[in-house]
Amino acid sequence: MPEPVLSVRDLRAGYGTREILKKVSVDVAPGEIRVVLGGSGSGKSTFLRNVLGLETPWSGEVRVLGENLAAGGHAADRARNHLGVLFQQGALVTSLTVGQNVMLPLVLDGIRPDGAAEEIARARLSRVRLSHAWGLYPGELSGGMRKRAALARALVREPRILFCDEPSAGLDPLTSKELDELLLELRDTLGLSIVLVTHELDSIRALAEKVLYLHLGEVLFDGPFQDALDHGPARIRDFFARRLDPADAILSSSWEILT
Numbered sequence: 001m002p003e004p005v006l007s008v009r010d011l012r013a014g015y016g017t018r019e020i021l022k023k024v025s026v027d028v029a030p031g032e033i034r035v036v037l038g039g040s041g042s043g044k045s046t047f048l049r050n051v052l053g054l055e056t057p058w059s060g061e062v063r064v065l066g067e068n069l070a071a072g073g074h075a076a077d078r079a080r081n082h083l084g085v086l087f088q089q090g091a092l093v094t095s096l097t098v099g100q101n102v103m104l105p106l107v108l109d110g111i112r113p114d115g116a117a118e119e120i121a122r123a124r125l126s127r128v129r130l131s132h133a134w135g136l137y138p139g140e141l142s143g144g145m146r147k148r149a150a151l152a153r154a155l156v157r158e159p160r161i162l163f164c165d166e167p168s169a170g171l172d173p174l175t176s177k178e179l180d181e182l183l184l185e186l187r188d189t190l191g192l193s194i195v196l197v198t199h200e201l202d203s204i205r206a207l208a209e210k211v212l213y214l215h216l217g218e219v220l221f222d223g224p225f226q227d228a229l230d231h232g233p234a235r236i237r238d239f240f241a242r243r244l245d246p247a248d249a250i251l252s253s254s255w256e257i258l259t
C-alpha cells in the first residue's frame with residue numbers, strides 16, 4: 001500500500017467527561033474514497049471534527065502526509081492546509097457573492113482578492129461547473145448549486161484530502177447523484193482522497209471503495225465495501241439490508257429524526 005495521506009491511530013475523543021470515540025484507527029490512501037458509516041450518534045461527525053482539529057482529541061495521533069498535526073509548528077500547519085472540508089449546511093457567507101465566498105480562504109491567507117486569488121477561484125468554480133454563478137449571492141442559488149459553491153471553496157487551497165459530512169442531506173435524489181458524480185470526477189482529476197460520512201445507500205454504492213463502520217465509538221469494520229456486504233459483522237449487513245428495503249428505510253429515517 002502506498003504511504004497513506006491520512007493516518008489516524010488510537011484516537012480517543014469526547015465532550016466534557018463523556019467519551020465518544022474509544023480507540024479509532026484508520027489509514028486513507030492517496031486517491032481513496034473512504035466512506036464512514038454507523039448509526040445516528042455513533043460518533044461519525046465527532047470523528048471528522050477531531051481529525052480536522054475543530055475539536056482537540058483526548059489522545060492518539062492524526063498524521064497528514066506523515067506529519068503529526070498535534071506536534072504544532074510549521075510542518076503541522078502545512079499539513080493542516082492539505083485538509084479541505086465541505087460543511088453539512090454549505091456554510092456560505094450570505095452577504096458575499098459566490099466568487100467572494102470561494103476567494104475567502106485565500107483572502108484569509110493574506111492574498112488580495114484580485115489577480116491570483118480570482119484566477120484560482122474562477123478555476124475552482126469552473127471545475128464544479130458553476131462559472132456562471134460568480135456574481136450571484138447564496139440566496140439566489142438552488143440547494144445543489146450551494147453545495148457546489150461550498151465545494152469549490154473547500155478546494156481553493158488545493159487540499160489533498162476532502163472531508164464531507166452528509167453532503168447530500170437536503171438534496172433531491174437527482175441532485176445528490178450529480179454531487180456523487182462530481183466527487184468521483186474530482187477524485188480522478190485532482191487525485192483527491194475523500195473521507196465522506198453518508199447514510200444514503202445510493203451514495204454508498206456509487207462512491208464507497210473502502211468503508212469504516214463506527215459503532216459506540218469503536219471501529220466495527222474497516223475494509224472494502226464489498227467485503228462488508230458479503231461477510232461483514234451482522235450489524236453491518238443489517239444496516240445495509242434496512243436501507244435496501246424501502247418500507248424499513250422510511251421507518252429508520254423517522255427513527256433517526258426522532259432520536
Ligand SMILES: Nc1ncnc2c1ncn2[C@@H]1O[C@H](COP(=O)(O)OP(=O)(O)O)[C@@H](O)[C@H]1O
Pocket residue numbers: 015020038039040041042043044045046047
Ligand atoms: N458538541 C457536542 N457536545 C456534547 N455532545 C455532543 C456534541 N456533539 C455530539 N455529541 C454527542 O456525541 C455523540 C456522537 O455524536 P456525533 O458524532 O454527532 O454522531 P453521528 O455524526 O454519528 O450521528 C452523540 O451522543 C451526541 O449527542
Ligand SMILES: [Mg+2]
Pocket residue numbers: 044045046165
Ligand atoms: Mg453526524
